Amino acid sequence: MDNSTADHHAELRTWLGGIAELAEAVNSTGSVHSLLDLVARTACRLMGYDFCAVLLLDSPHKVLAIEGACGLSATYIAGVNAQHPVRIGSGEPGEAPSSRAFRTGRAVALSDITAETDYAWGGVAGEQGYRSIIAVPLMTTGSCVGTLTCYRADVHEFSDDEQELVTTLANQAAIAIETARLRDKERQTIGELQQLNESLREQHALLQRTGDIHRQLTEVALRGEGVHGVAHALATLLERSVLFEDAYGNALTEARADGAVPGEFDDLAAVRQSIAEGSAAEAAQVRTGHAGTSWVTSAVVLDTDVVARMWIPGELAELGPLGHRAIEHAAVVAGLEMLRERTAVEVESRLRGELLTDLLAQQPTALATVVARAGRLGHDLRRPHAVLLIRTDSDTVEPGRVRRTDAPRQVLAAVHAMASRESPRPLVARHGDDVVLLWPLGGSSADDSSWRTTLIGTQTAPETMTAADAIRRSVARATPITVTVAVSRPCTDLADYPAAFRSTRGVLTITQLRGGRDRTVEIGALGVQGLLLQLEDPSELLRFADRVLSPILDYDRRRSTQLMHTLRVYLAHDLSAARTAEALFVHPNTVGLRLKRMEELLDVSLTQPDALLQLTAALAAVDVGGLELSDAEDRAPGHVIAPHLDAAGRDEPIRHLRR
Template identity: 25%
Template sequence: MNPPPQSSAESSTARTGSDAADATAEGELAAYRLRRERELNSLYTTARSLTALGEVDEVLHSIVRHAHELIGSDFAYLSLLDAEGYLTVRASAGTISSEFSSGRMPPGTGLGGRVIESGVPFWVSNYREAQGLPHDPTFDLLVPREGLMALLGVPLMVGERAIGALFAADRTERPFEKDEVALFSAFAGHAAVALNNARLYEESRVSLRRLEDAYRTIEDQVTTMERAAAVHEALTHAVLTGGGSGDIAQLLVEHLRGTVTVRDRDDAVLAIRFPRGRADGADADADQNVPPDMPADVLPDTLPDVSRDATRDMPSDVPRDVCEEARDTGRCVSTQGADGYFRSVVAVRPGGNHFGFLSLARRAAPEPADVRMLERSAQIMGLLFLMRDARAEAEERVRGELLMELMSRSPLHPAQRDRALARGVDVDHLDVLVVVDCPERTASEVVRQLKPLSTERSGLAGEYLGRATMLLHADDVEDVARTLHRRLRRTLGVPVLVVADRIAGERSRAFTLTQRCVKVIRSLGENDRGASAQQYGMYALAFDPDRSGDLDRFLADSIGTLLEYDRRRSTGLVATATAYFAHSGNLSRTARALHVHLNTLLKRLDRIGSLLGEDWRSPDSALRLQLALRLHELRAAVDASAPDTSG
């Protein structure tokens, strides 16, 4: 059945409606194309601007700013995965609180967790009512404060790995169109590339800086090593060519620009060098490195090695505890004093033996290279001290051998005489013998202090038969004994007996008389003095072996009866008589000294009277008896302390 024919008017109306619909569709299509062209152009422009950036933070803020403008949301933010897998907000655009912009989302939670795990975009029109999302309580508290409703998240992919997510958020409920999601995803792809490039660029710059720093460090180390090698070579050359501690200190001053002090094992200053400026003022600030506690009388531009006596009272430039730490550790120890100066000290201890300290004082803190230079210089200083001690030991050994040869009874060989003359010793003028006794010090310690004194007097000192002995020339024997005692007392710091005697005949006999005289003096209660043997001539019977026969006869005539009685009956009449005279005849004090009853003492005194005669307490008899008892006591002390060396 055919439709009824249309009129011309109806046909015209139909055509007009169709044309209008087509025109509307075409207009919408043109508008869509124009919008898409504008969006793509914006995307292209934005992507190109991102690739021109280099700093990571700059790229991050540029991404969120362009994303905010591109999608037209209320705000946008970008989160990156940290080392623990948390999504941490790194940049934001739009109105957003500081609490929200510093938030962190735990792994696998929220819309961000869904985007990271799936690697695809995801959006919700109302985040608070969204189902199927693992919510984070902390983030959920921030959502109402921000008024966040709609949320779109797209991953930032580098290859197959998501490094973070880019978010667009609105404060009104709304869906996100496919075109918006696609545009936002495309932008995120460009942004991820730009961000990754920025990261790589920053890592490259960091690596380059590290390489440059390492290169500079190597250059500095090479320069330091070359400088240290030059200093070490100069120090070694100074030592091997006969230089002293002052030369080493001066070399260190030139390189370390501070005050350098060398001390020996007794803390006496051997040398000081100061960084004094030149006449042209090239080093005008050098005085700043001279500590204020240095005495003004030791500050010349070129200071000679100072003597031990001149510097004994000089204030120490390094605290004692710091020195002890340096000595115990074997390393350089530094400290800053109240005056602002840094003081560094290292112990000189070659082979583990302590020889002294090397110290540096200056305003600037010591650099590691300075510390190494000080420690190396201490080793060189130790070499110097070892060489010095080796020479001194060899010289002392020669002098000790000369002393032993002179003390022997055999005649001196001409070659030995020449050796003595080469050392400034004329053996024919050595007419005084000195024996030193110091129970609190070993004989070798006493000899160490006696040797420089013997050199001053062109004499010889050494250990002979266990005694510190010295041969020298002197006009006044008593004066030389007192002088030596005063010097040794100061250096040893303990009581010391010094006895000198004029040599008459064999030196060995003079030694026997002198060392036995020392025993007599000590038995008399003296332990700290200098004297000549002639001052104790009245006791010569007790210490002169050649007069032992005279002493025997005198004792036999005076107390022989008491000695024989004590020997046969094991009594103590000699001791009783000695105590009686020692206490001036006071019976009570004598009994207490002997630890006997008064009646016992009276019986002993009666027995003495029956053996010696009733007048034994008369003045003349008592004087002779007291002298005999004293000589008997002294002989016993001398004979008991050591074997006789006269033979």
């Protein structure tokens, strides 16, 4: 083998080694950038060039940027890419060799760049120190992805064979670059698929956990464990304590997590205030107390009304998406449980209301089944009872606190909750805007005749006064409402209830007419009016009141005066003309003239005890009978006409006391 053949074989082995190195780099885990640097180095080594660069197309900017290089300084590469990028030209004079090679798909060689007057090199050639340049397109499947551009420091004539060799190298490099890009894209796709698979796995686990949350809370609802069960299930899921409160901040139930700090919920007072002053949002939110403790809270909503609120110590972010979903689901289940409880109470209340109506009406057909129906509801009407009548104090029902239409329902719910804890259980029902409660009396047995005998004719039982006070406290705790409770004497027979109801309703009306509120009253505290309330037939009282008061009523009606109102105020202020004038905002002489006119109309002296007794009794009869005296009478603010029950327990129409 001669020397030329040996040199040829050596050169061939070098080229094959370079191509093999490119193939090996493609199959390695290296980046595309490292492969481009290898292409440039291989070109320099195989072709003996001083510098080489791999320029790839930057499509958005329509330029060729140096992505791999050998021998070129980092400053030169940065300067070219940032300040003098190779723009894709259109074949005009001065087009850069790399642009021309890219556009035409053919090699472009310049043996001496200083002799090429059409090119504006901008000093970059001098900075790097090259004189000759060859740019070869990198062709893949009929398209050009960039150029392999090589430089020599001296003037060099690129022969056809050399250009063919460089083109061959460029073709191999283009294949390697395209393959590397495909592998890089494949690795990226695999990575994205792995991330997607991991995300799907996490979502599947999340769905499974969400399903567990749904199942556990749904089982609580199916078992009918109420809000108490929801609180304990949520505390187990979150591993945190949970407190449920009603809309007024009263605790409904509490579930303590393991290791909970005593007094964990003591810092909630200020937080409740911030909720009250802000919007009662349904979504879970975070509030901070005075001690810096964070609280997660969520409203329980029924028909746009916030009926309860849950509190969990900590930050919402700490609970994660599962904890957030558990809170949302617990709020829904708690709302359903409260709706079920409310519905049960309302159905039970309706049945008890119908029972009470029949009991008060005393209709023989309905009365025959009253005891049996009461027994099915858990009440023994054979046992003596006292009638307790609960009425809302109207001045505590204010806009922004409780809607007037909601007040009786809320009072009923509070009384029902209190009564449900008693044994034997009292019968609670709503009658109009009042709440009626039949409180069981007597010994352990309903058939205890000795106790029944003892109750006959007695005064109000002390235990019922205690129960009435407990009812007022329960309502005040559960709502921002106060109530007045009237207590009857014992009812030992079914026939006693209409009269007891009528008298307690009269007691309530007269008490509130006098400005009484938030108190427990019984018929014995009303004096003469209390005695009059116990009369079965008030017709004679009404005739008496008509006979005594009609001269004043007729005068007021004809003259549009206020003699009747003046008389009421005068009697209420212990016959003091000065105090009466002060109360009526008139001069004492005016009061004196009105009193003199009344004496003339009645033909009596208001200083005579007998006359004063008759007037007082007549006014008491009017209050007890529930009559509207006349359209001309200027009644005191808050005056309410008490309804009156006939012998059958039905409301009589309001009559007008006139001559």
